[in-house]
Amino acid sequence: MIIRCERPEEFPEIYDLVKVAFQTAKVSNGNEQDFTDELRAGSGYIPELALVAEEDGRLAGHIMFTKAHIVGDGGRFETLLLAPVSVVLEYRNKGAGSGLITEGFRRATGMGFESVLLVGDPAYYHRFGFVTAASFGIKPKNDIPEQYVMVRELVPDALCGVSGTADCF
Ligand SMILES: CC(C)(COP(=O)(O)OP(=O)(O)OC[C@H]1O[C@@H](n2cnc3c(N)ncnc32)[C@H](O)[C@@H]1OP(=O)(O)O)[C@@H](O)C(=O)NCCC(=O)NCCS
Numbered sequence: 001m002i003i004r005c006e007r008p009e010e011f012p013e014i015y016d017l018v019k020v021a022f023q024t025a026k027v028s029n030g031n032e033q034d035f036t037d038e039l040r041a042g043s044g045y046i047p048e049l050a051l052v053a054e055e056d057g058r059l060a061g062h063i064m065f066t067k068a069h070i071v072g073d074g075g076r077f078e079t080l081l082l083a084p085v086s087v088v089l090e091y092r093n094k095g096a097g098s099g100l101i102t103e104g105f106r107r108a109t110g111m112g113f114e115s116v117l118l119v120g121d122p123a124y125y126h127r128f129g130f131v132t133a134a135s136f137g138i139k140p141k142n143d144i145p146e147q148y149v150m151v152r153e154l155v156p157d158a159l160c161g162v163s164g165t166a167d168c169f
Helices: 008-022 033-042 098-110 122-128
Strands: 002-005 051-057 058-072 077-089 116-118 138-140 149-153 164-166
Touching: 002 098, 008 033, 008 058, 008 077, 033 058, 051 098, 058 098, 058 116, 077 098, 077 164, 098 122, 116 122, 122 149, 138 149
Parallel strands: 077 116, 138 164
Antiparallel strands: 002 051, 051 058, 058 077, 058 164, 116 149
């Protein structure tokens, strides 16, 4: 499986991939494919951190890390939002999701990013070192249940002293 940056000519295929993948997600609002397009059109888009997994010349999965901020009394702290991650049904449970996440971490760390934030299922994300954002005093600006808002330091103690509201969901 190859992990590489997404290409503009693939955007329509990625839209469909995300839409179909989330039809079997535990939690979905049905808009993840449009959210992907919005993130790509936004100022936080980082082409180097929008990745696909390719297997036998086919797209098997997709992930996006975009710039986000935690805003609190201590100021405005830059972080990454991991959203969304999608794997085509027939390629699941073969490590594509894990590969996209860990390769994203590796590239993001190399680019100087220090932490990642997401809304997701703790049962899946704990294995990648994500912990509840509330344990750092980081909260969403809306009413997402706090156990689903998670953070992961890419650099040890990067979130030490960082608290506030995530501006991205
Ligand atoms: C979640 C997703 C990206 C995982 O992709 P994948 O390529 O199958 O993941 P991996 O092969 O790296 O890991 C598979 C493992 O994750 C587990 N897993 C997958 N989704 C899970 C979930 N929601 N909760 C708990 N565990 C989950 C599998 O049971 C498997 O466990 P095992 O290693 O103990 O056998 C994929 O299932 C998907 O696209 N789902 C629909 C979209 C979605 O839910 N995205 C995440 C939003 S939070």
